[in-house]
Amino acid sequence: MSQAEERLSQALNAFDFGGQVVGAERYGSGHINDTFCVRTQDGSGFCRRFILQRISSAAFHHPDQLMANISGVTAYLGQIIAQAGGDPARETLSVLPTRQGKNFFTDSEGCAWRVYPFIEDTLCLQSAETPELFAASARAFGRFQRMLKDYPAQTLYETIPRFHDTENRLANLKAAAAADPLNRLADVQPEMDFILAREADCSVALQALRDGKLPLRVTHNDTKLNNVLIDRETGQGICVIDLDTVMPGLSINDFGDSIRFGANHCAEDEQDLSKVNFDLELYKIYTEGFLEGAGGALTDEELKYLPWGAKLMTLECGMRFLTDHLEGDHYFHIQREGQNLDRCRTQLKLVADMERCWDAMSAAAIS
Ligand code: ADP
Ligand code: GN1
Ligand code: MG
Numbered sequence: 001m002s003q004a005e006e007r008l009s010q011a012l013n014a015f016d017f018g019g020q021v022v023g024a025e026r027y028g029s030g031h032i033n034d035t036f037c038v039r040t041q042d043g044s045g046f047c048r049r050f051i052l053q054r055i056s057s058a059a060f061h062h063p064d065q066l067m068a069n070i071s072g073v074t075a076y077l078g079q080i081i082a083q084a085g086g087d088p089a090r091e092t093l094s095v096l097p098t099r100q101g102k103n104f105f106t107d108s109e110g111c112a113w114r115v116y117p118f119i120e121d122t123l124c125l126q127s128a129e130t131p132e133l134f135a136a137s138a139r140a141f142g143r144f145q146r147m148l149k150d151y152p153a154q155t156l157y158e159t160i161p162r163f164h165d166t167e168n169r170l171a172n173l174k175a176a177a178a179a180d181p182l183n184r185l186a187d188v189q190p191e192m193d194f195i196l197a198r199e200a201d202c203s204v205a206l207q208a209l210r211d212g213k214l215p216l217r218v219t220h221n222d223t224k225l226n227n228v229l230i231d232r233e234t235g236q237g238i239c240v241i242d243l244d245t246v247m248p249g250l251s252i253n254d255f256g257d258s259i260r261f262g263a264n265h266c267a268e269d270e271q272d273l274s275k276v277n278f279d280l281e282l283y284k285i286y287t288e289g290f291l292e293g294a295g296g297a298l299t300d301e302e303l304k305y306l307p308w309g310a311k312l313m314t315l316e317c318g319m320r321f322l323t324d325h326l327e328g329d330h331y332f333h334i335q336r337e338g339q340n341l342d343r344c345r346t347q348l349k350l351v352a353d354m355e356r357c358w359d360a361m362s363a364a365a366i367s
Helices: 003-014 063-083 131-147 166-179 185-196 200-210 251-262 280-294 300-327 339-356 358-366
Strands: 020-026 034-041 047-054 112-117 217-219 228-231 237-240 247-249
Touching: 003 020, 003 047, 063 112, 063 131, 131 217, 131 228, 131 237, 131 251, 131 280, 166 185, 166 200, 166 300, 185 300, 185 339, 200 300, 217 251, 247 251, 251 280, 251 300, 280 300, 280 358, 300 339, 300 358, 339 358
Parallel strands: none
Antiparallel strands: 020 034, 034 047, 047 112, 217 247, 228 237
């Protein structure tokens, strides 16, 4: 048994799945955690599936704090959903405890593992296949924010400090470029120039927060389309997943990260930039759905800053991909060399497109 298999097996033994484990395969296409789908069967032949994840130690340095956040938030969501007559087992993640009654397991190498029941009969989309499905995801993310509007934000740990601090992300990029450990800087000068020309933009949302124009709320902070599960039957977004970065943040960033990923028709790592185009219609559709889901919770200032959320999340993500490329791809999983640079390039192309559509984007939120 390889070392990796041995650690997977340790993790599988740590949880009581209520049946025998009959398989555990790698699953999904997240960039951060190592995800497995665990299949089990009980004495009467009944099969159930679970999601087992090894939490990325490159991204998360305090899994205990991260899991405390997730246990608190999922228990709270469960209550809200039940009170509204919904089904907590399908509409929120829930944490399966270890045999010791903990919310995660630590393996012999110090890595943290956790388990969620698999939410069946759902779709996890890598791109907005139809405008209706994109609208459904928008309502789900807006609703997620509304359901957490009274959650005690002060009890949440900051799982990744300065996660959406775009100024700091730029500083990290500059540091990576100065160090240039793999001599990759020479090949990315156009991307560096594009980003450096937008240095002032990096302060826009943070300054609005500092000025008290934008409120700090409990936000998800990683609102990619593939972080919401869509009911296979109804096509409605039913469960927001990937709660590792739920912490105080800006609503415009939750809005913006969804736009970054979903308001186009290309893969995040598309190499042919002629296929990478921001879709203003999808932007409008998402805006409508998000505001409907949020149920009037956003202030007029937040509405005004929505386009900034879109542009800044896209620019910031471009900077993060480029930083990781320069530093040697330690953070985002890659399947081929240069993938983080390709990802950076799609983000910067989308930023340029958004700048061309800026007036229409600004009009969309207030019309
Ligand atoms: P990452 O942080 O690496 O993106 P995620 O928590 O988003 O990890 O999980 C990766 C993938 O696993 C998701 O995109 C989704 O396909 C699947 N997944 C995660 N949790 C569940 C769940 N409870 N039920 C069904 N699928 C899930
Ligand atoms: C990561 O975990 P995943 O794959 O949903 C990243 C996001 C990036 C995204 C880019 C914790 O999201 O911040 O926007 O990749 N998550 C973390 O695709 O860094
Ligand atoms: Mg994910």
